[in-house]
Amino acid sequence: MQRIGVFVCWCGSNIAATVDVKAVAEALGKEPGVVYFEDYQYMCSEEGQTKLQNAIRDYKLTGAVVCSCSPRMHEATFRKAAAKAGVNSFMVEIANIREQCSWIHKNKEEATEKAIILGRAAIAKVHLNAPLTAGESPVTKRALVIGGGIAGIQTALDIADAGFEVDIVEKKPTIGGKMSQIDKTFPTLDCAACILTPKMVEVAQNEKIRIFSYSEVDKVQGFVGNFSVSIRRKARFVDEVKCTGCGLCTEKCPQKKVPNEFNLGLDQRRAIYIPFAQAVPKVATIDPDYCTMLKTGKCGVCSKICTAGAIDYKQKDSFIEEKYGAIVVATGFNPIELNKYDEFAYSQSPDVITSLEFERITNAAGPTGGTLLRPSDGEHPKKIVFVQCVGSREDGSGCGKTYCSKICCMYTAKHAMLTREKYPDTEVYVFYIDVRTPGKSFDEFYRRAVEEYGVHYIKGMVGKVIPQGKKLMVRASDLIDRKQLLIDADLVVLAAAIEPDKSARPLATMLTASMDTNDFFTEAHPKLRPVESPTAGIFLSGCCQGPKDIPETVSQASACAAKVIGLLCRDKLTGNPCVAHSDELMCNGCSTCEKVCPYGAITYQDKEFRMPDRTMRTRRVASVNPAVCQGCGACTVACPSGAMDLHGFSNSQIMAEVDAICK
Amino acid sequence: MQVNEEKFEPTIVAFCCNWCSYAGADLSGTNRLQYPANVKIIRVPCSCRVNPMFILRAFQRGADGVILCGCHPGDCHYTTGNYFTRRRMTLLFSMLEFLGIEKERTRLEWVSAAEGAKFAATMNDFVATVTKLGKNRRLEDLRCKK
């Protein structure tokens, strides 16, 4: 039996004016288990707290009920005070007689009666309360960053700067991501490579950072502070340590007809390759789909010419097991497939290209050496049509996306402007639905494209692109001039919508991190916790969370790093003790609770139990990881046998409150 | 609560999630928005913590109406809790109605932390509806009053 003290607060006149506090205290004093009652002007004051603490000591209280303002206000205050006096924090309950009683009622008699009932409910709950202690778990002081684009790079650098070890897992042979393919960046027009490659080198040279390129996350176990991850290092058939990156092999390889994915298939590379000159790590990789040696066992040219002896045709996928305290998802984006947009003739004409392809064509390191030439005949295009919102802002019934891809307006303006600057004889049309330029110096940039560079911005969407001889007939409407246009363009550039990388979905499953219907990772809170996943210990950086441009990606990456650092700084994590727990003797192991847990806090194990008939039986039972559980209680209702219950809000506690209220 | 012939005062149990609706109820207090004292609130971490057993228990013990309030769909503090609540309560309420329990005695409302006014309005309306309906006879347990 608990020894409960009841403390009724006047809150000046806030409560006392409408609730007869003395009557409440006396009525509650008669309840079974209540050994002490008192009313006081301001329970939250120093003096009030001392009263609570004294009563705990003098009357050997095991629990307390404070009838006062909302628990959202002072629950923590009173719990802390009680803890100081030697009573577990969770033995204190608040009856909210201000916000939910005195302030909303005028009739004193009515309000007093209600206050007594609320107090009774709190007393009934305290009777069933048990001291709770938050669990503690150690933190592995190492972070994993999944994805080596600009988001991953920035996050890794920031974390490493704080003195923590970071591993980057990148599925491509080099880090750098989409930004490495981009020519110039808006709105400053500085060269992407010039600002990115130093960062890549910095990553490579940072002692705290390890890069696992050409690798993928294979398995994730554990929870915040204690993840254990298995990383698959795909066989690149080249010894990373021995390879000097001299590139000789990539010149001598006889297999020349491999589409170069770095240039989006606009030119070709060899079967052994280094994606681009500034690749990090600068190590060759053999493409097993094209290498003659790997396919037929005949060739071996690269092996013969490699002076470092780095070629190893027998290399196999290997696995690395590592422990991490935090995991950052930076899986990035891809432009969507445009094959289904027949009206834009993307798959019919090589001269209809995506904006990313346009970047490669205009990039000095690209297939054309930076000269703007048509892919079909290598001629210089005189009339270029840019089409915005291809696959963005659709109603979701077709192959497009419902969201705005955010970056297209700005990079299209950039492309248009650069084209006009380099080739003033080229006519440039941009078809838009809206031009969206929120961002520092963004609108000015767009206006410059129109005003200084004479780019034709036309409000209206392109209806159809018809390849006709060497020309592309573009039929579009000009909504403002109310006319239909037919433009004989030489090149059509489509601003394709961007979507999360395909690897994100299986990764989310591994991480038990939630995703929205578009496969973007969801934030713990859209406004207040935008760089965290609801799953504790999982953080979000860059476009995996939503479309973003580079400055925004970098700032989010740093924000994400700050959150990770905040976590890794701590030696121990103290959980919320009000978490779910399963009564293993009653658990069926049916997995229902696991399916409704948004945090992946529930796992199953086969355990041996001694049955009543003295036999041993192995049973599958659920166990909740208190470090991961956030205490929502979804599992407690999903569990039909009631084996799952929630500390602090147990079935019996809530029912006791119900009983007290309905009396 | 005394039942007298002049005015029937229903007992109403409101389950409010800690993050939105309980805060919404607090806000309606802070703004001094009145609603009847018949409503007694029980704080739960999330609307998905509310077990159908609790609702039936309330009716058994003499509640005349039970209302469940949670964050708006999509705003759940625990991301998905209220979506589960919505499915569970849809089925439960439909079943209670199927058994002939007056459908007006149960309600699920989404009240955010900013919707103090909505909370008060909802409670006023719910109390009025249940008052009109009269005492809960179909799901009460007469033994409780012994």
Place this chain on the structure above:
Amino acid sequence: MQKMMQDRARELLSSGKVDRVLGWIEGDFVYDVTPHVFRENDIDQLIYHSFASQNLSKYLVGETKKDGVIAVFLRPCDSYSFVQLLKEHRFDREKVYAIAIPCLGKVDAEDLRAMGIRGITGVTDGKERIILHTLYGDVEKEKSEVIAERCRKCRGVHAPYFDERLGEELTKEPLTDRFEMVEKLEKMTAEERFAFWQDELSRCIRCNACRNVCPACTCEKCVFDNAASGIENKAPASSFEEQNFHIIRAFHVAGRCTDCGQCSRVCPQGIPLHLLNRKFIKDINSCYGEYRAGADLEEKAPLNRFDVDDCEPGDVVGKGE
């Protein structure tokens, strides 16, 4: 069919592929059928006819705790319970050899008694017709006239998770719309519905037959047997308790109930308990898309998933009247 089953069972036992066979055995009367674990010595007594009514799948929970492999015969309706149990990790699939068998619909002796057919001593099954041998002579009936309610809505298709099929798959058109009675009740006024259920549920003696026979009710300890749950109860001590038990029972199997109809079959008081389960099935189908528990091993149950634009309770409740 019975002969085929006996032969196959014998074969499986003698080949050592299985150690035991779960089937049905007959008692004093042809309808006096009990689930039974056969071994080689008594396999001749395995029967299969219109009175082999019990769903065997739930027995696997206990049987797979023992050593060795057990073969089980699954009628179409049982196969869904089988998958549902498997989905919930209630038995060890490795220890089970599942044999799908066709079913022509089952007949309940109590129903026949109500039709005035008494003193039944034997049965001859046909696809369309059934001949009941009684103390007072043979009675021939159209199968559709006599088969149990739970069999009227059957389509006869197995859930595809068995090891082998014996006999051919018989697909059939349901004889009745299984939601007919639910809809009829929905159209009543709340008062009428309340009166209907009071009349039914007040007969409940809380013998727990419905719960214990239910293949979805496999809790280690039922909330109604657990003093700590706060709703433990042993008797229908008040009209509330009667309702509470049946609401919670149905709610706990909502989205898991395969509509096998055993609950109503075994109720000694003849309460149409399946209507409660079907109400949930109907609501689930109309609100969250067609769902059949036990049809798929992977698909999440309706109460374990959600759609962001699910309907609100108010969109569903009160639409019947």
Place this chain on the structure above:
Amino acid sequence: MKKIQLSLLPKLLSAIAAKKALYLPVDGKAGADYKRYEEGDTLSRACRTNRSAKDFFFPQVEDMAAFRVEGKKIEIIDTRKENEDFVIFGVRACDVRSFDILDRVFLADPVDTFYENRRQHATVVSLACDAPEETCFCRQFDILAEDPAGDVAAWIVGDEMYFKAKTEKGKKLLSSLDVLLADGDSAPVEKEKKHLEAIQHKLPISEFNKEHFKPEDLMEHFNDPAWAELSEACLGCGTCTFVCPTCQCFDIRDFKTNDGVLRYRCWDSCMYSDFTKMAAENPRHTQLERFRQRFMHKLVYYPANNDGIYGCVGCGRCLAKCPISMNIVKVVKKIGGKKA
């Protein structure tokens, strides 16, 4: 011997109901059950009600006492009250016998006053069986379905119903109905009895021999390996025990009311896993042990303590109602059959 035209039976029933509470089996949605007589109810001719007649004396739920808690005070309230006089009309021979079996439990020292109170106020009008089910086997327990016990025995012969008082209570009831009843000749009843007896010999369950269950064979039966096979399909529900007219186990439980506790008793079932569960643990761990307990009680323990009277009346309810059709007949044949 008294008689009445069947067409006048409603009049007779109203006359009884005018004086005392009258209960009789009435056909319902799903079989017959006892109910309190209301104008217009007709006597069911079914040979068996779903629930047995034991409910009248040993109801499923019965309040025993209440405790009211006010603040820190506890007050004990006696919920007992004197039962009204009542008549149960149309009880079959098997159920009538079950009353004797219950009496031996509840009226033995210490007397169960709740039971006694009900028993004292009851008058039982029994009715001979004219159409037994194939699952009936009362004769195996020496019960004469054609000549039931009770305060008054009744027979339906043709379109007449005959009554014969067998106790003082019965005589009193009949004499109070004198105006409606005519004097009857016992010959038609005797003839009917012969006819009914002949039917009973034709019933299929006639060959089992309970005589093998002797107290001295207790250990042998207890250790019979056949229990394992018999109990393997048992679901552990309480159907057999709850429909059984002689099962008399109960549990005493507390219900938390709004202001205290209501102590009541309700039927319990030895088939349940928590039956006789004690503080430390449960004496019977497996369904096998629980299953065995039920039948050993009916066939061995009860007769051993009650002058050889078996705890079964052969009403056949468990045969009809068991979800898996396991029942006492199968048990008797399997366990006892071995001796023969």
Place this chain on the structure above:
Amino acid sequence: MEQNNLKETLLRISGVNPRKCMKCGKCSGTCPSYDEMEYHPHEFVSMVENGETEKLMASPSLYRCLTCFACVERCPRGVQPAKLIEAVRLAVIRQQGMNHLKPDQLPDMLDEDMPQQALVSAMRKFAK
């Protein structure tokens, strides 16, 4: 009120929700009869939404639509302008004597090369 009713009728017949339109003009950019029209597909949608149906009903543009459904096919928001135009035409026809095509006009329109089917479908589309 009248206007509103008409709008509602149009929306009901066509099943189109003009509010889904984001005014991108892809329909007009794709329309083969654009130049023959006084009002263009995207304008149909906004005119109906704005309640300017009278003006629309009086316009010959209605009959320039070939019902080729290119606009329906390509609309990124699934608005279906052609169905709306069809509905407006139907609304015109439903008004007494407002048939766009009358049987007595047919002789003048007869053309050796024109398939009979064209006439039949024209009657179906423009008259009632």
